Amino acid sequence: MSLDYAQMFRLDDRHAVVLGCGGIGAEMVAGLAAQGARVSCLDKDLATAEAAAVRAPGGAAYPVDVLDEASVRGVAQQLGQVDVLVLTAAMNVRKRLLDYTAEEFDRVVDLNLRGTFTAVRAFAPQMVERGSGSIVVLTSIRAVTVEPGQGVYAATKAGAMQLVRTWAAELGPAGVRINAVAPGVVETPLTQQIRDQEDWGRAYAEKSALGRWARPEEMVGATCWLASDAASFVTGSQVMVDGGWTAIDGRFTPPA
Incomplete structure (x- = not known):
């Protein structure tokens, strides 16, 4: 079926779920809704989910702990047909590896990696059964580049991207796409x-080609594109929304 160029970015009549509705997640909710999607907002903190749902006409909020597999599966069944799943929930403990505790390691890995694993396993089966669906996982520039104090977080984001690639291979034959959006430094x-x-804030800004931090809403365009028919042949990809951070060395601008 050929694409309707006038409508290919629209998400009308589609049900989108955003899991993790604070910060960037709240902008995802608003952006998906603006493209016509009906949005369900899931967050461990119900108040956060409710605040995001206000930005989506007809949106609904649900308290969901992504680390509680039964809870996630239950909500997935309750919501019925889901056309788009966006996963933003993550955390970081900024600490050098030799200073990490086992408990801190487990917390970061559990939310960032196991949480992604659990959420996709809950929502993807009905997409596979229906033969369509788009999943977008937020990774990070730390999936491909690191700095001191970011090791465990970076490992989880790289691991999440490898899950994305594997799911793309495994779910693709059923018509389900899965991709990642990798933010740079975001306010x-x-x-x-x-x-x-x-000094630290300025150094981060100057590392990118655009010379500034990103705003949360600047993560929305890539996500809506990946969710839409405009990206119908895109799966297993990681879209860098980083202002050029990973494209350049950014440490020194030599004289011409």
């Missing part, structure tokens, strides 16, 4: 501690 409450330190 969210989680990065406030960095931006509060002038």
